[in-house]
Structures are given as C-alpha cells and as structure tokens.
Amino acid sequence: MTCREAMEQAPLYWSGELERAERERFAAHVEACPQCEQELDAQAQVDARLAAAVGGELPDAGSVQRRVRREIGRSVWRRRCIATGAIAAGLLVAFAGVTALRRPVPAPRWYADAARDHRVEVVQGEPRRWRRDAGEIAALATQTRLTYEQVAGLAASGYSLERAKFCGLGGQRMLHLVFSDGSRRYSVYVGLHLGQDQVGEERTGSEQVAGFATDRVRGVVVMAGTSADCAALARAVAARL
Numbered sequence: 001m002t003c004r005e006a007m008e009q010a011p012l013y014w015s016g017e018l019e020r021a022e023r024e025r026f027a028a029h030v031e032a033c034p035q036c037e038q039e040l041d042a043q044a045q046v047d048a049r050l051a052a053a054v055g056g057e058l059p060d061a062g063s064v065q066r067r068v069r070r071e072i073g074r075s076v077w078r079r080r081c082i083a084t085g086a087i088a089a090g091l092l093v094a095f096a097g098v099t100a101l102r103r104p105v106p107a108p109r110w111y112a113d114a115a116r117d118h119r120v121e122v123v124q125g126e127p128r129r130w131r132r133d134a135g136e137i138a139a140l141a142t143q144t145r146l147t148y149e150q151v152a153g154l155a156a157s158g159y160s161l162e163r164a165k166f167c168g169l170g171g172q173r174m175l176h177l178v179f180s181d182g183s184r185r186y187s188v189y190v191g192l193h194l195g196q197d198q199v200g201e202e203r204t205g206s207e208q209v210a211g212f213a214t215d216r217v218r219g220v221v222v223m224a225g226t227s228a229d230c231a232a233l234a235r236a237v238a239a240r241l
Contacts, residue, residue, distance in 0.1 A: 001025045001026065001028075001029040003029075003033060003035065003036050003039075006026060006029050006030060006033070006036050007036070007039065009022065009026055010026075010040060106198075106200055107200035107201060107202035107209065107211070108170065108198070108200060108211070109170065110169045110170025110171075110172075111200065111201075111202040111204075111209045111211065111220060112202060112204050112209075113169050113170065114169055114187070114189050114209055114220045114222050115202070115204035115205070115207035115209050115222055116204065117167060117169065117176070117187075117189075117222075118187040118207055118222040119205065119206075119207055121167075121176075122178055122185050122187055123185075123207075128165060129165060130163040130164070130165050130178075131163060131164050131165055132162070132163045134148060134152075137151065137152075137161065137163075137164045140164055140165070140166065140175055141164075141175065143166075143175070144174075144175045144190055144191065144192060144217065145192065145216060145217075146175075146190070146217070146241070150240070150241065151164070151175070151177055151190070153240055154177065154179070154188055154237050154240055154241070155179045156179070156186075156233065156236070158181050159179040159180060159181045159186075160179065160180065160181075161177060161178075161179055162178045162179060162180040162185070163177075163178045164176060164177050164178065167189075169189060169191070172191045172192075172194065173191065174189045174190060174191035174219065175189070175190045175191065176188075176189055177189075177190065184224075186221065186222065186223035186224075186233070187221070187222040187223070188219060188220075188221050188222075188237055189219045189220050189222070190217050190218075190219040190241075191217065191218060191219060192216070192217060192218075193213060193214065193215065193216055193217050193218045194218065199211040199212060199213050199218075201227055201230070201231060203227065206224050207222050207223070207224065208222070208223055208224065208225055208226065208227055208229075208230040209221070209222050209230065210227070210230040210231040210233070210234035211234060212234040212235065212237055212238035212241075213238065214238055214241050216241070217241055219237075220234070221233050221234045221237055
C-alpha cells in the first residue's frame with residue numbers, strides 16, 4: 001500500500017467500512033510509516049478544530065485516534081517477521097509517496113463556480129426555487145442515489161439541513177444542500193462520480209472550497225473559514241457518504 005492509498009482509505013478505516021484484508025494492509029502501512037502516522041495525527045487535530053469554525057463538534061478526534069491505534073496494535077504482531085531490508089525499502093517508498101501527496105493539487109475549474117453559486121444563492125440570498133420539505137428533499141436525493149437520511153446526516157453538530165435544490169456545476173447536475181445553525185450556513189454540492197477530477201482546494205473571495213470523492217459520488221464543501229477547516233469538513237462528509 002502506498003501513502004496516497006493510505007490517506008484515501010483513512011476515512012473508510014475510521015468508519016469501519018474496509019474489508020478485513022484492507023484493514024490489515026492499512027494498519028501495517030501506518031505502523032511502518034512515520035510520515036503517514038504523523039499525517040493521521042495532524043488530520044485528527046484539524047478535525048477537532050473544525051468545531052470552533054462551524055459552531056459544533058464532529059466525532060471526537062481523540063477517540064478516533066485511540067481506536068486507530070488499537071487496531072494498528074492488533075495487527076503489529078502479524079508483521080514482526082518482515083525483514084529489516086523490506087521495511088527500509090517500504091519507508092523509502094513511503095517518503096516519496098508522502099512528498100507527492102503534499103504537493104498542491106490544482107482545483108478543478110468548477111470549484112470556482114461552486115464558490116460563486118454559494119455566494120450568490122446563500123450569502124447574498126438571491127431568490128431561487130428551494131425545496132425545504134423533507135419529502136421533497138428526499139425525492140431530490142434519490143436522483144443522486146442517496147437517501148434523505150444520508151444527506152441530512154452530513155450536518156455538523158449544531159447544524160441541520162435547511163434546504164436543497166439542483167444546480168449545474170462543471171457540466172454536471174449536482175444536488176446543492178444548505179446547512180444552517182440559525183445564523184451561519186455552509187453548502188455541500190453532491191453529484192454522481194464521473195471518474196475524472198482530482199480532489200483539490202480553492203479559495204475564492206471569502207469562500208473556501210474543498211473537494212471530496214467516494215466510489216459513488218463526488219462534490220465540494222463551500223464555507224467561510226480556513227482551508228484546513230474546510231478540508232476537515234469535506235473529509236467528514238466523504239466518510240458519511
């Protein structure tokens with residue numbers, strides 16, 4: 001497993017969605033790779049800071065980190081027979097992978113469209129035909145192969161799903177979800193995965209955009225805040241989808 005694969009699988013590992021063989025590969029890689037272990041620790045700290053940015057709390061980063069370490073510990077004894085030379089070679093590959101992983105990823109062009117759409121329709125409040133009824137939002141969600149429970153569950157603690165509608169971004173029809181705590185709002189755009197764009201980040205004016213992707217859907221989170229906070233929220237959204 002490469003460092004890039006480990007970072008992509010981290011949300012699935014935390015949520016318990018990986019198959020046993022993949023869980024063991026993930027745990028073995030992190031045990032042998034200080035860089036990835038450090039990256040996971042940094043992600044946990046960012047997730048904890050997100051509560052202050054959006055006025056609520058995501059799942060406790062400390063408990064997630066402890067659970068990850070327990071799972072890694074259970075897998076360590078199976079790997080003690082690995083030769084020192086093989087471990088050293090793996091660390092060299094891991095270092096190269098982390099270096100590539102941390103290079104800035106150019107954001108797809110439609111990220112700027114998402115920021116502009118959020119600013120016009122949510123921040124400035126330009127009139128649009130929003131759906132607010134749970135039944136109507138559920139009907140929209142099914143067109144993206146999701147359920148109402150799934151889209152409503154993307155809300156950070158203290159927030160709730162306020163409204164939804166479809167819009168066009170990057171030549172794709174995407175479901176625009178708006179979450180609110182009564183005074184502050186953020187947007188999540190979700191569409192079917194097209195198997196092309198890389199996940200990136202972008203800032204346009206006061207709007208920060210961070211992308212996410214699963215094997216079924218892709219999308220972005222748009223909010224006012226730091227890039228780290230927005231990326232943490234995007235990871236949380238991906239883990240719940």
